[in-house]
Amino acid sequence: MTGRPLSALEAIQGIVFSPWTYRLVRWSLGMVFVAAGALKLADPAALAEIIARYHLVPLALVSPVAWGLPVLEVVAGLGLVADLRWALGAVGGMLALFALVLYYGALQGLDIDCGCFSNRQLAEHGSLWMALYRDLAMLAGAAFLYLWRRSSRSRLARCGWRYRLQLAKEEL
16 A cells, blocks of 8 residues: 555544444444343233333323334334334434433333333333433444435535436536
């Protein structure tokens, strides 16, 4: 390799915008959703009790939500691991919803489990505020994935054959 050495900023940009960083964040976030959904599916009655204690879902819908939400988490998590286009939107939407519910619960002073992973979460991992901060960190990871896809797509579009064909047409 010839030329000047990379600056610290260029080295950091190389790591942040690396496809491997994108894959690591995507796989990690996807597997968190798969694990969380699977743990909730193992005990849907406990999840239904947690959902009911938030008083945000009508009682008639608590049981269907307690079954449907974990299934959606597992499917979206697997979709994110497989890099399916829709999965990032589903995971990001769920994270935003979870963050809003946790914020509501924390403001109301609810002393309940967040319902994030298991029915013993609150006692083992702290308050709703800690769960909110964790969800916001995961939401930042989802935002990174979205921005990486956007910048990657525009870079690839400028290098692709359609872009070159358009330039050739403009030269004529």
